[in-house]
Amino acid sequence: MSDLSRVHFRTKNNIAFVSLNRPEKHNGLDEQLFRELIGTAKRIRKDKSIRAVVLSGEGESFCAGLDFKALQKNPMMVPKLFLKLPWTSANNFQRVAYIWKTLPVPVICAVHGNCFGGGLQIALGADYRIATPDSKWSIMEVKWGLIPDMSATTTLTTLTRYDIAMELTMTGRVFSGEEGYQYGLVSNISDTPLADAEALAEVISQKSPDQVAATKLLFRKTWKAGPRLALLWERWIQTRLLGRKNQSIAMKNGLAGKDKPAKPFADRSLF
Incomplete structure (x- = not known):
């Protein structure tokens, strides 16, 4: 407390x-x-x-x-x-x-x-x-x-x-x-x-904190927006995620086929 x-x-x-x-x-x-x-x-x-x-x-x-x-x-x-x-x-x-x-x-x-x-x-x-x-x-x-x-x-x-x-x-x-x-x-x-x-x-909390933050930002910016703006935000946010540490960890965990991450994610670094 x-x-x-x-x-x-x-x-x-x-x-x-x-x-x-x-x-x-x-x-x-x-x-x-x-x-x-x-x-x-x-x-x-x-x-x-x-x-x-x-x-x-x-x-x-x-x-x-x-x-x-x-x-x-x-x-x-x-x-x-x-x-x-x-x-x-x-x-x-x-x-x-x-x-x-x-x-x-x-x-x-x-x-x-x-x-x-x-x-x-x-x-x-x-x-x-x-x-x-x-x-x-x-x-x-x-x-x-x-x-x-x-x-x-x-x-x-x-x-x-x-x-x-x-x-x-x-x-x-x-x-x-x-x-x-x-x-x-x-x-x-x-x-x-x-x-x-x-x-x-x-x-x-078991998912990539960067992906979770990106999802929240994406939907907040694009919900009910027109397709041109929504697609722009999609591209920009995805570009920010690609190749970052937590995205690499997610790929390894996904390829390992485990529901819970075999390797823990790093702290949020985006948004």
């Missing part, structure tokens, strides 16, 4: 485990939790030995969204987090969710209990979401007369249909993890999402 009071962080077998740690508030987002989540993601980006991330919440919920009581006590929280520096593409409201999408390792989110508002947008920023069937989800910003502004416009569009996104955003209704699976917002349903997330992370 780290000494961060709002986020628990540990690594095991090249997997980073990140858990929101305000269980008494259903992991409601206050300014400190925003900053610690972003700081943890930056720490993961710099650690080239990490192969995958498991993101979860302590206590009864994954994340119940913005903590409005904390906001009332700290009215400067919104302007501080909403302000965008000129040389950045996102403010901290957006970054806390979208930063997981930009990491060079896959992020697998385990969801239970409430997943509302900002919590839902953080979950959508992950690459894969495993949820309990009875978990509760809501794009809840309409309750406050607001739109979702923590990068949902970049994630909803790749996961679900236009009409579903419109209806969920305009009504703010609560839907189950089972319904979220039907909508494309949940990747898989499980009674043990955290254990399943770890199992998937372990499988991915």
